[in-house]
Amino acid sequence: MKRTLLFLVAYMLLVVSVYAQTGRIRGTVLDTENSPLPFGSVFLQGTNSGATTNEQGAFILENVKAGEYRLIVSAVGFERKSLPVQVKEGETKELQVRLSPGQQGLSEVVVSASRTPETIDQVPSSITVLSRKAIEEDMLVSSNVIDILSNKVPGLAPSTGTSSNWGQTLRGRPMLVMIDGVPQSTPLRNGAVDMRALDPDAIEQVEVIKGATAIYGNGAAGGLINYITRTPRQQKPFSSRTTLGMTGSLVDADNSIGARVSQMFYGKTGKFDYVLSGAYEQTGEWKDAEGDVLPPDYGLGETDAYNGFVKLGYDFTAFKRLQLTYNYYSSEQKSNYVPAYGNYQDRQKTRAVLGETLGVPQGVRSNHNLNLRFSGEHAFLNSRYEADAYYQSVDNVFFWSPTFEHGGQSMISSEKKGARGALTTPYKISTRVDGDVTYGLDVLNDVTSQPLVDGRTWVPEMNMLNVAPFVQLKTTIAEDLIFKGGFRAEKVNIAVEDYTTLRTVNPTTGAIDNPGFAVKGGELGYNAYLFNAGLRYNKYDLFTPYASFSQGFSVADIGVMLRSARVDDISKISTEAIVINNYEAGFVSKFGKIRLEGVGFISTSELGASGQYKDGVFVVMRTPEKIHGFEATADAAVLENLSLGATFSYVEGKRDANENGSFNDGEDVYLGGERISPPKYTAYLRYALLDNKLRLNLQYTGIGSRDRFDMNEKGTYNFYQGPVDPYQLVNLSASYRLSKNTTFNMGVENLLNEDYFPARSQWFTSPTLYTKGKGAAFNVSMVVEL
Template structure:
């Protein structure tokens, strides 16, 4: 694989490191990363780590509440937001990340569905921890890394906070106005501390830079013309050396169903549009309840115990359509259906849609001993247990599209850190994955082969390894390298529901290789510097999988994807530099460059570029923040998305991306005892098509990006 862009980033690194290696030692604030399973400081983790703290989140909230956009602004190896309810195709380092809330998985291993990014309101989040690259410490699909939303904690004081915000489009049209509000409280008594909040958000329609309504995605889900609500509660009790904590978060998002799509024409540069018309089916929606009970003890025979039990109930309804794939002869002439057209064989097609339901239960138990007998050795070991029961059915006919499937996973693990000499830490770990899938006999939908499939209980085992080294040249500069393996399952639901995956006279799920796990190998080299005048990070990574899972649009307009199992290799460079100009100004640049290829002809050699559903664009993010003496603060940020051609094995361009630049600006002003914020997203009103639309979208999903919007918000603690 060719990767010429690495020369650019390595040249930047070569220019920086000789200068920063002579920096004077200084005390650096230690930030502990709980997602590491060893509660390590960032400086001890041999991977690229991004911490998005509360201040950074509040700066981003001035212009957007979309978490995918926020993560992309601050961790540019994450894909640009689709600006929809669905996050299908949003990857980290070109692979699917594991999204968690306080360590509770939000991703669905059996049937992804593309909704794991819509399970919590941003107002409930204290910080976001991102560990880049394949990681086995949490298992379950962290091929691209881990994105852990850490929820807010009680402050110890009895206090309340209310916030309001209003967003208006450039056109000032009333149907494009969005607004949100939240209320939070925090308190503490002798026996109990608590924090809770409720929020409500109403999104208007989105307008592009030409003041035209952006097309709606009536199938996978649409965030414009929608309403969302979130209820969050955390209760805790501190014992002498331990703590018990309960967290509950319930999130709903519902599209109003008031707009229908107008088909675009990608070849002639005509975007998908929208008209005000009631959808003839139940509008897409999301309902998620996440619960965890966590017990920690600081000293059990000199070790720290972390024990967590969790549950997630997930239900997503997808929009409808008039497709031959969903036709069922048994529904012909039924009063239950609404006829919408005629199929290629003269059959009467009807509106149909699907619903994905998943229930997860799990336990995470770990023990950690630090600096055992002053030897410099620290160890963490434990056991993860997980069960996911998932089914995808049809809303109108009640037919099963993906049969009820149960996934059981048991994974013991151990991780060792050894401070072999001053400033040099070696780390290594092993995780044993045992996974079992249980599926009863079932039949695929009529449009998916109408095949009777014999069920079964295939099981899978994998032993995953990681090893790393981190060396502190001085208190400001460190270099590191690591090898990590990630484990995950392909989208089991997409495999089971497609009859083409099962061949022969008596097909069985035991006979298809498409269900085999995905093991991803990630190699990384990097350097971090944190000094008085500036900070810098640079990392090179190579991620490979001999039997990966690539999403391919089925091409029938239904929004369905099929899974292709192929070898894939992704290489990339991540770099960021922040300069601290005096006491008031920070100026920075973040760079993410990556290239990915897959094996198109099964010769074990990668030859074709991965498309926009699987890999992010190359981008450069610039920012400037200024803090005034009177506590007024400003931020200006620009995102440069670079042009890219996607080539096949014959070196012919099969897709291309026309890059674009967006600029955001915001200001926060203290008013009385609160904070007033004003933000403008897409300040220059850039006219563009989204990355996903350009690289993957068809005529029905050729969406423009959002034009200029202005947001006014006010937060008042009392």
């Protein structure tokens, strides 16, 4: 007992002695308008001491040896700052650092890549971050978030110009869409309407992680898109932002005029902060370059969209926070038109004609997201921690289809309940080697079905329980060499009740295609063990290489397999899950005001997820797949008020039809357009004048050609195999600051009034989606901030 007491006393004296020789640095990071900058990076040059600012811009560096240092501070969209600091023994150095707006670069902070805040230069893979400024810039042209992402993200397939992102893959595979880490899509039955899950005015930042990843679990075969919602940017108790806008066609304005209003209140008082916002948009008729009304199937014309957003936060201390977020979104089309289907073989576009729409309005009937988060720092072993509990429910209604007996509309109904917990614990091996370990557990219950609106069952209810522990290690060697590696175990159980397949008809002949028959349900179980590893070397700005291997996991749209079943028991259906292996290598080069990035990738899977129609039935092909491609990005700040940039994306893929391990045999087949997009080029030019009061932005998107398939015996192309002819789109926007609080904006979409078929219309070859793209349209708005 005496020995124990002596040991404890000696230990305490040692601790006191060590702490007496050190001090600490505490402070906040703000922008030039005194608004806090969350998730900024702060570190002492030449040491392994660093931290990330919290939601209020606060940071603390503990146990800093007495001496003189240079403190490096950076944040998303701001210039990195270096300042001298002197730390004295036993004292706390108080700082307040202000950052000026700057060029997008390696200092941007992301939270989606590793479940904990870190700068891009700590991630050994390709990431695209859209800041709030970039989102607002594109909203001057269009409020359709699908278009915004398509114009900004290399590797993301071209926009469909509709409410559906079906066929809009990320590097040739489906992606997982999230709001603050809460899944919006479900691999059980992916209806590909998940990208339009909220209004862009509620988004603070978008993080796109490209390539298969398992960090958030099931479904991220091609990567993930995470919408980070708004946070209060002012320290004062009350601020507001009001937006009023009007849209319409420049080809034929009749009945095309729409309106948009958005109101946001936000602020901070004491330990409490809040954001409250609402947005409403009503669109008029959307018209193509010839002035014809675009057809209603998946259309965005004549649509009413609502968004309500609430975020409430309470800081118990500077490093302990409770946050509640709720978002409601609805977007329903109430059209006076019905489609008059064209003919792909004769290149006759599908038109809209006046008529009574059958069924109920199509679109997002409702999407609810509720998230409660508790986070903090300096727990045991100086760990950062975060715990989430969330709920999400959505009903997406599709257009009326004569394929069902007596016609009908299907809808995807999904309800998710989940909890996540993660701890990030720092460690230090020596003065040159340190890092952190992030570990935790995810639990998700997802109940999804696809009934018809009238109650008939098309896809039965699938009840999934997904439990997944994970661990992620990061090690930094001599500040410049970063190693990351991780492991995740997926345990998935899906229960399906007995059901009867739905009777379907041939719309042309009226004959019964599928008479319907009973299928015995049961339980499907999956276990997967997924790994990732990567290296990045940051020694030289001129050449920063990185390479990584990562695996993703997906249950591959089981709902499609169930609804097209031709066997009497789900145990006989090929529902095996897919494990994707993603290999990539790239580099970043920075010299002066120029930034270049290039990355090449290969993605393989032993099981496929491509589909094709056989005898009128959609069948999933389970043969092995291999996808490859590359992406290039260039940005340059030519002058203080002039910047420009460009991107290029290329992807190609095949499936090993004869399953012999080779993808170069004559029997092997290229993947169709629903998976592989044509090459995409983008470019932009930004110019500011009149002391930055007037800002101009010219944006270009070019879609290249892809022709990989021969015609069938009927002299046309099979579904998904149509050739894509190139087209080019140019957008122009201008923003003028009338006063300190008021800004007038104007944007023109498809400035040159390009008459084109979007890529999906070309490769799908079906008259149901053989529609032209939107013609020239205007968007004017005024923003008042108080």
